[in-house]
Amino acid sequence: xxxxxxxxxxxxxxxxxxxxxxxxxxxxxxxxxxxxxxxxxxxxxxxxxxxxxxxxxxxxxxxxxxxxxxxxxxxxxxxxxxxxxxxxxxxxxxxxxxxxxxxxxxxxxxxxxxxxxxxxxxxxxxxxxxxxxxxxxxxxxxxxxxxxxxxxxxxxxxxxxxxxxxxxxxxxxxxxxxxxxxxxxxxxxxxxxxxxxxxxx
Amino acid sequence: xxxxxxxxxxxxxxxxxxxxxxxxxxxxxxxxxxxxxxxxxxxxxxxxxxxxxxxxxxxxxxxxxxxxxxxxxxxxxxxxxxxxxxxxxxxxxxxxxxxxxxxxxxxxxxxxxxxxxxxxxxxxxxxxxxxxxxxxxxxxxxxxxxxxxxxxxxxxxxxxxxxxxxxxxxxxxxxxxxxxxxxxxxxxxxxxxxxxxxxxxxxxxxxxxxxxxxxxxxxxxxxxxxxxxxxxxxxxxxx
Numbered sequence: 001x002x003x004x005x006x007x008x009x010x011x012x013x014x015x016x017x018x019x020x021x022x023x024x025x026x027x028x029x030x031x032x033x034x035x036x037x038x039x040x041x042x043x044x045x046x047x048x049x050x051x052x053x054x055x056x057x058x059x060x061x062x063x064x065x066x067x068x069x070x071x072x073x074x075x076x077x078x079x080x081x082x083x084x085x086x087x088x089x090x091x092x093x094x095x096x097x098x099x100x101x102x103x104x105x106x107x108x109x110x111x112x113x114x115x116x117x118x119x120x121x122x123x124x125x126x127x128x129x130x131x132x133x134x135x136x137x138x139x140x141x142x143x144x145x146x147x148x149x150x151x152x153x154x155x156x157x158x159x160x161x162x163x164x165x166x167x168x169x170x171x172x173x174x175x176x177x178x179x180x181x182x183x184x185x186x187x188x189x190x191x192x193x194x195x196x197x198x199x200x201x
Numbered sequence: 202x203x204x205x206x207x208x209x210x211x212x213x214x215x216x217x218x219x220x221x222x223x224x225x226x227x228x229x230x231x232x233x234x235x236x237x238x239x240x241x242x243x244x245x246x247x248x249x250x251x252x253x254x255x256x257x258x259x260x261x262x263x264x265x266x267x268x269x270x271x272x273x274x275x276x277x278x279x280x281x282x283x284x285x286x287x288x289x290x291x292x293x294x295x296x297x298x299x300x301x302x303x304x305x306x307x308x309x310x311x312x313x314x315x316x317x318x319x320x321x322x323x324x325x326x327x328x329x330x331x332x333x334x335x336x337x338x339x340x341x342x343x344x345x346x347x348x349x350x351x352x353x354x355x356x357x358x359x360x361x362x363x364x365x366x367x368x369x370x371x372x373x374x375x376x377x378x379x380x381x382x383x384x385x386x387x388x389x390x391x392x393x394x395x396x397x398x399x400x401x402x403x404x405x406x407x408x409x410x411x412x413x414x415x416x417x418x419x420x421x422x423x424x425x426x427x428x429x430x431x432x433x434x435x436x437x438x439x440x
Contacts (some may be wrong), residue, residue, distance in 0.1 A: 015271060019263040030258045044259050051262050055269050122254075129253060147215070148250040154217050170204070173211035173243075180246040190249070 007066060011058050018055050025067060026051070028150060029074045035145040036078040038134045046081050050074035068156035075142050075160055082138050125189045132182035140175035147172050202239055210240050214247065266430075276429050282422035289418055293411035296403040303402045 001024055009017035029050055033043035050073040061069050133141055139161070146157045158168040183190060202210075212218045213226050230237050 013271070015264060015266060015269055018269075022263050023261065026258050026262045027255060030262070031255050034256055035253070040256070040259065044262075047258075048262050051264060052268060055264055125249075126253060129249060144250065148247050149253055151251075154215070169208055169212055169217070173208045174204070176211055176243050176246050177207055179250070180242050183246065183249065 003066060007058075007061065010055070011061070015055075018058070021066070022051050025070055028067065029070060032071060032145055032150055033074050033078050035130070035133055035149055036075070036138070036141055037081055038130050042081050042085075046074060046077040049080075050077040053077065065156050065159065068152065068159045071146060071150070071152065071156070071160040072162065075146070078142070079138060121189065125186075128183065128186040128189050129179075132179050132186075135182060136175055136178055140171050140178065143168055143171040144175040144179065148176075202236075206236065206239075210236070210243055214240065214243055275426055279422055279425050282418050282425065286415055286418035286422055289411050289415035293408065293415050296408040296411055299403050300405075300408065 001020065003021070003024075006017045006020050010021060026047065030043055030047045033046040033050070034040060037043050037046060050070070053076075054070055054073045057073075133145070136144070142161055143157060146152045146160055147154070152160065154165060154168060157172070158165045161168060163171075209218065209222065209226050213223060218226065230240065
């Protein structure tokens with residue numbers, strides 16, 4: 001794929017060229033949105049919105065990492081979605097405990113008995129990680145998703161979240177620490193290596 | 202662990218520390234077990250995140266021209282059909298207007314030649330002599346079909362005024378020549394039937410043809426872009 005040529009054509013209004021870029025990047029954008037929002041339908045909406053916004057503002061792209069530029073649009077779309085969600089809160093997946101507090105235990109995730117055991121464990125671990133991601137502040141979540149899940153380098157992440165490199169580094173370190181603390185509550189789901197280190201610490 | 206060490210460990214994990222900072226941290230790691238444990242915690246946390254499965258997209262997120270606010274390109278032949286539609290419509294209305302005018306003129310001419318109020322005694326005979334004079338008048342206007350004569354004839358009753366010298370005719374007076382005209386008009390003096398040429402100046406078939414062409418071209422010019430857009434959308438969806 002000749003990305004620069006496609007971008008140039010798309011900037012001249014060639015929708016075919018832009019759609020080639022969409023097909024190339026849609027997995028990355030959708031998975032980023034999915035991990036930030038924790039909901040497949042919302043992630044699909046945010047991804048579509050991000051591509052539409054990207055096409056409409058394509059002339060504001062002035063070079064550099066196109067993936068990073070796209071990630072910024074999807075991150076913004078996710079922030080918009082989170083703001084909307086905050087204004088119209090929905091019932092959380094987690095059941096409330098008797099005292100009204102939200103249960104922070106992995107037990108609520110462990111009732112999936114329909115899938116084979118191995119798949120169920122993998123699903124539960126994924127749910128646990130997503131649960132911990134959902135409990136991070138949005139700006140921490142975006143950074144850790146872009147860096148650790150999407151594998152962007154520091155400069156790309158900083159460009160995507162429009163923050164200085166120092167701020168981005170700080171957010172990433174604190175996000176990782178918070179995730180680790182959260183995941184300790186799901187000890188039985190974690191791989192052995194993770195548990196051993198956890199016990200050691 | 203203080204925030205500064207946390208940031209150093211996180212950046213070191215990603216290979217993002219400058220060489221001097223990295224060397225200093227490595228010497229600390231060699232002597233500080235707790236720091237090493239923290240580094241391993243961060244590494245395993247990052248490892249868990251990295252092994253999260255990537256989900257397949259539920260659908261393609263390609264944009265359609267409508268979504269992007271673009272008008273789909275119009276097929277090249279469409280402007281030709283639009284022009285043809287405009288031309289056919291123009292010709293249709295022109296023929297319509299010409300035929301209308303001819304009809305009106307014919308009616309006026311007939312009304313002008315219509316006898317002044319006739320007495321009952323003059324009636325049929327006078328009308329009979331007048332009748333042959335009408336076709337040439339209408340012929341000059343290019344009339345062709347006989348049935349129009351009959352349809353035009355009743356109009357005479359609407360405009361008897363101009364020729365009604367000596368007072369408005371009574372209905373009974375005017376009705377007589379009209380009936381006489383209807384019955385006698387198709388006859389020449391020799392008694393042969395005549396093709397009364399009181400129809401439109403543009404053939405009726407041509408008028409209908411223009412109407413059909415206008416509708417046909419217009420319909421094609423309307424359907425083609427939509428068909429093209431629909432095909433385009435199918436193409437997008439296939440991708």
